[in-house]
Each structure stands twice: as structure tokens, then as C-alpha cells.
Amino acid sequence: MSKSLQAIRGMNDILPEQTPLWRYFEGTVAGLLDAYGYRQIRMPIVEFTELFKRSIGEVTDIVEKEMYTFEDRNGDSLTLRPEGTAACVRAVLEHGITGGGQAQKLWYIGPMFRHERPQKGRYRQFHQIGVEVFNLAGPDIDAELIALTWRLWGALGIRDAVKLELNSLGTSAARARYRDALVAFLGERLGQLDEDSQRRLKTNPLRILDSKVEQTQALLADAPKLADYLDEESQVHFEGLKARLDAAGIPYVINPKLVRGLDYYGKTVFEWVTDQLGAQGTVCAGGRYDGLVEQMGGKPTAGVGFAMGIERLILLLETLGQVPASIARSVDLYLCAFGEQAELAGLALAERVRDQLPSLRLQVNAGGGSFKSQFKKADKSGALYALILGDDELARQVVGFKPLRGQGEQEHIAWADLASFLASVDLTA
Known part of the structure; x- marks a missing residue:
């Protein structure tokens, strides 16, 4: 007998019993973004592979191991998008949306694709809502993005289950100085690092800070601290962000090891995390990427944004019993x-x-x-x-x-x- 047809591992059907909750969540987010003055943009699912190599970084885990890449009939290398920011930047550059220095507040929704090991809350096809803001360089817009998500958690009834973690990565020059100090420190202790961290020491050493290996984290306790290498501009920006969050009454904790997994981040980075979903604790994350537009061929343009994982937030709503009876x-x-x-x-x-x-x-x-x-x-x-x-x-x-x-x-x-x-x-x- 022939094998029965079924979905690809890690790519799931969303059944009629589940879609009302998805529509409720997506509608709540869309309504909130409308209220804050954000406009929706829709990008293709498939892009040229070079886009992600140039934006995300060729030595990141995403580009090295996780992308779905193939050649089309013309011999072009194409990739199913693993994240939305690069595609959004490509779109605004191609259509001149950020030209003239005018502020742009955009959002998108759709599937992303990464070849990861499927587990609860982590899939090979997953869905995100992303927000990107261009031509606004101050900490006020960083604070607005965080305030917007804080309001969303209140509307969904999950504020008590999430925590905001903040850090500043500084400018690229500051990160380069810190990277040199970190590599020198860990290079002297190479034999104490786990295998994955040894590989990252040569390719993306800041990601070692995010290691889940207990022995590596113990070693990092005495490592140089990124905060000691921050430039004055980044320090002023970070203090401005914290002051605005304090004024709005939004609680946060500083996580000096928060670095994010993409090369284009600088200055502000943040994550909303929960302890209700086991290992997959991040439900929303983002930060500032002021150099990305220029890196991709545009003029120097400030950029900041975030993405939230729909599957994880749906799971969190169900775990906490925050599913409105009417949508069932x-x-x-x-x-x-x-x-x-x-x-x-x-x-x-x-x-x-x-x-x-x-x-x-x-x-x-x-x-x-x-x-x-x-x-x-x-x-x-x-x-x-x-x-x-x-x-x-x-x-x-x-x-x-x-x-x-x-x-x-x-x-x-x-x-x-x-x-x-x-x-x-x-x-x-």
C-alpha cells in the first residue's frame, strides 16, 4: 500500500476548531496597530537568497543551517523567508517608501520558514506579526513599540505572565571593541567551552552570551561586560528609553547577555519572555537596526522593529485560560x-x-x-x-x-x- 499523504514535519494545519482563536488574536493586534497609526505591508514569501545573506549575516545559524534554499528554473538561488525585516527593508528600498526622510510605520503578518528541530512552540513553518519603523532615530519610538506590546498583553489578559528584558548592543564600533575583548577572554579558556560555543567563537562570538550550556554560562560570569564598552551615544539613547518606560509604568529588567541572533541589531534590543511555555520562552523580540538599510544599498536610515510569534502567543493564551468564550x-x-x-x-x-x-x-x-x-x-x-x-x-x-x-x-x-x-x-x- 502507498504511504498516506500528510503534512511535512514541522508544518502544521490550522484546523477550523483553532482558527477562531487565531482570528481573534490577529484581529486584536491589527486593531491596536491601526490605533497607533501603523500601516500594513505585504511581501512575497520567496526572496533571492542574497537578500538574507547580506542582511542577516552569512555566519549566523539561520543562514548557515536553517534556510530553505533552492534553485529555480532560471538558475537563481531563492529562499523561503526565514524572517520579515530583511524583506520589508528590501520592499521599502525598491519602492522608495523611506525616501525623503519621512517616518514610516509599517506592519506585516505571515508565515516564515526555518529548518529547525520541531518541538512545542517551535516549528519549521511558523507565523509572525512584525512591525518596522524607519527614519525615527530617538528612544521615543523604541519606547512606543514596547508600550504598544505592553498594551496588547493587557488586552489579551496575559500581562502577569510576560516579562520585558532590555539591553543595548551599542554601535558597530563599540561591539567590535567588545567582540575583541570577549574573544581574547574566551580564547584563553577554549577547552572549557562547549562545542557549539567553540564554533561560534570564530564566527559569531556574541551569541555565546546566549548559550544554554550551564558550564559556559558559569565561565561567562567573569567575562568582559558589554555595558563597559558602550559608546556615549548608545548610553544616552538607552537611558532615554529607560526613562520613558519608567514614566509609562512599564516594568523591565536589564539582561546584559541579551544579544539577539541576527547581525543587523545595534543599540536597543528587547525580548518579552514567559516562564509558562517551557524552553520556548520568547514570545516577542526586536530592537534597533540603524545600519541595515545602508548595508542593503540605501541611504543611512534609522530603523527599529519587533516580531511576535503567533503560535507561541496562541499557546500562551490557551495555557493561561485566556480564550474568550464567545470565540469558541x-x-x-x-x-x-x-x-x-x-x-x-x-x-x-x-x-x-x-x-x-x-x-x-x-x-x-x-x-x-x-x-x-x-x-x-x-x-x-x-x-x-x-x-x-x-x-x-x-x-x-x-x-x-x-x-x-x-x-x-x-x-x-x-x-x-x-x-x-x-x-x-x-x-x-
Whole structure:
């Protein structure tokens, strides 16, 4: 027998039972971004491989080991995007969106792809919402991005479960001085480093600070500190950010080992982390990348942004029991009609109600069936109420209104009054 078809490992179907929560989350974020004046941009899923090599860095784990790269029929090397910032920068450069020094506040949503070992909260196809801001260089916009996410956590009911970690990486010159000091320190202790850190010492030594190996972390306790190498400009910027967060009442902790995994970051970096999801604790992360636009061929342009992992935040909402009851139900009312004449009247009545109450979720029974079978389908739909049309209701031009959850007697409502009656019914349970 042939092998049954199934999804690629680490690339998951999002089933109808799950999508209401996704839509709730995505709609909440989109509404908040609209309120802050951010505009949506949509980029292709596939880009030229060179884009990510130039932006992310050829010696990063993403480019070296994790990208899905292939040649097309023209012989061009293409890559499924592993993150969104590089693609967004390419788009604004190609279309001149950042020209003239005008501030741009953009956001995007969609799938990203990395060939990682799948585990809970980490997938090979994963979804992100990203925000990017261009031509604003001060700490005020850094603070706005953090305040925006803080407000989102409040709207979702998860503020108590997340913690903000901050650090400053300084300018590229400051990082270069620190890198030299760190390499010199660790080079003298090479044999005490884990194998992965030994490799990174030659390619991306700052990532060693983020090592999860206990012995390596113990060794780093006496290593040079990045804060001691910060330039004055970066120190002033970081103090300005902290002052604004203090003024807004947003709590944070300084994590001197927070470096992020992408080469283009400088100055501010931040992560929102949780201890509710095991090893995959980062739910939102970002920072400043003032040199990236110039690195990719544009004029010097300030840039800052973040990305949040939708899968992890959905998982956090479920773990904390912060899923609104109303979104678990896809139908408010279910219309049962018995006999052809009742079906004709029911269709017409349902469309008139939809005209007057467009947000009402009304499902009309299809496929006929007995009284018992239609009510069984109505109950399975999750609807709060059933509307009933039979011969008696047709003769009187009324519709039965019967609660399906909890207590309540059946009522009869005149067709002409149905929309106004339903508008007064509480459908939030």
C-alpha cells in the first residue's frame, strides 16, 4: 500500500476548531496597530537568497543551517523567508517608501520558514506579526513599540505572565571593541567551552552570551561586560528609553547577555519572555537596526522593529485560560426548517435578518432531516438558540425561538419583528 499523504514535519494545519482563536488574536493586534497609526505591508514569501545573506549575516545559524534554499528554473538561488525585516527593508528600498526622510510605520503578518528541530512552540513553518519603523532615530519610538506590546498583553489578559528584558548592543564600533575583548577572554579558556560555543567563537562570538550550556554560562560570569564598552551615544539613547518606560509604568529588567541572533541589531534590543511555555520562552523580540538599510544599498536610515510569534502567543493564551468564550462558538443561531415551503421561507427570512444584522452568525440547516436530526445538528453547531419553522409557524407567519443552552421556554416571534428582537438578545455567553 502507498504511504498516506500528510503534512511535512514541522508544518502544521490550522484546523477550523483553532482558527477562531487565531482570528481573534490577529484581529486584536491589527486593531491596536491601526490605533497607533501603523500601516500594513505585504511581501512575497520567496526572496533571492542574497537578500538574507547580506542582511542577516552569512555566519549566523539561520543562514548557515536553517534556510530553505533552492534553485529555480532560471538558475537563481531563492529562499523561503526565514524572517520579515530583511524583506520589508528590501520592499521599502525598491519602492522608495523611506525616501525623503519621512517616518514610516509599517506592519506585516505571515508565515516564515526555518529548518529547525520541531518541538512545542517551535516549528519549521511558523507565523509572525512584525512591525518596522524607519527614519525615527530617538528612544521615543523604541519606547512606543514596547508600550504598544505592553498594551496588547493587557488586552489579551496575559500581562502577569510576560516579562520585558532590555539591553543595548551599542554601535558597530563599540561591539567590535567588545567582540575583541570577549574573544581574547574566551580564547584563553577554549577547552572549557562547549562545542557549539567553540564554533561560534570564530564566527559569531556574541551569541555565546546566549548559550544554554550551564558550564559556559558559569565561565561567562567573569567575562568582559558589554555595558563597559558602550559608546556615549548608545548610553544616552538607552537611558532615554529607560526613562520613558519608567514614566509609562512599564516594568523591565536589564539582561546584559541579551544579544539577539541576527547581525543587523545595534543599540536597543528587547525580548518579552514567559516562564509558562517551557524552553520556548520568547514570545516577542526586536530592537534597533540603524545600519541595515545602508548595508542593503540605501541611504543611512534609522530603523527599529519587533516580531511576535503567533503560535507561541496562541499557546500562551490557551495555557493561561485566556480564550474568550464567545470565540469558541462559531454560530449564534441555527435555523431549523421542516418541509419545502418552510425551507423557502426560512431562506428568505434568514437573508432579511442578515441584511439588518450583518454581524449576526446565523446558520441555516441544509440537507433537510427530521425534527430530531435537525435539533441534533443545531446543538452540535454550538449555537445558543434555535429558530424553528414548521407548518404551524408558516401559517401564523412566526418563527419559534428556543434556547439551546441553559434554561428558557420557547417563544414565537413575528417575522416582521425578528431582526429587532434578535438585536436585543445577549449573544455574548
